[in-house]
């Protein structure tokens with residue numbers, strides 16, 4: 001008997017035991033998780049500068065019996081993970097039946113100046129240039145398109161030539177300075 005328990009302590013032996021038990025009980029009941037997709041909806045905020053301050057917030061699925069984990073961490077009831085360094089993560093969500101689903105999430109790294117420009121664009125350039133808006137043939141949904149458009153963004157938002165953007169208004173002096181600072185620093189995502 002002791003030898004049997006010793007065997008059990010080895011993971012591989014446990015798997016053998018489990019498969020033997022399954023074959024003894026006849027047809028296994030249908031797995032309640034087969035075909036279940038939990039439709040994981042989340043947002044990921046980049047880490048800014050050298051601070052490991054990225055975060056992931058899972059919005060769906062949600063509810064008392066849903067739990068979440070990050071990589072190989074423990075399951076927790078909150079869908080919020082903070083203080084993350086840039087990189088790739090796997091979020092696992094478990095529903096009330098114990099069904100699991102995963103999502104791959106990337107935490108980007110923004111330089112502090114780009115982070116401010118990104119915030120300005122998100123706040124003042126929609127709907128005309130966001131969510132597929134493409135006024136003047138400029139869409140800023142992708143970070144790369146903000147980087148590619150740095151010169152026109154500066155000319156239109158800071159210099160106001162031939163007219164100021166956002167259309168029908170102007171950014172504050174502080175926000176114009178933020179764009180200028182990013183441009184002067186090298187207008188990269190890392191600046």
Ligand code: HEC
Nearest residue numbers: 121124125126127128135136138152153156157165166167
């Ligand atoms: C209410 C709609 C609207 C908003 C908001 C808006 N734009 Fe525009 N934008 C336009 C339209 C329309 C054009 C094309 C006409 C023109 O160039 O004036 C344009 C053109 C542009 C162009 C390309 C034209 C060129 O000169 O190269 C850039 C770059 C631009 N906008 C940047 C921005 C930025 C950056 C913001 C936010 C800070 C912004 N816009 C906000 C409507 C908008």
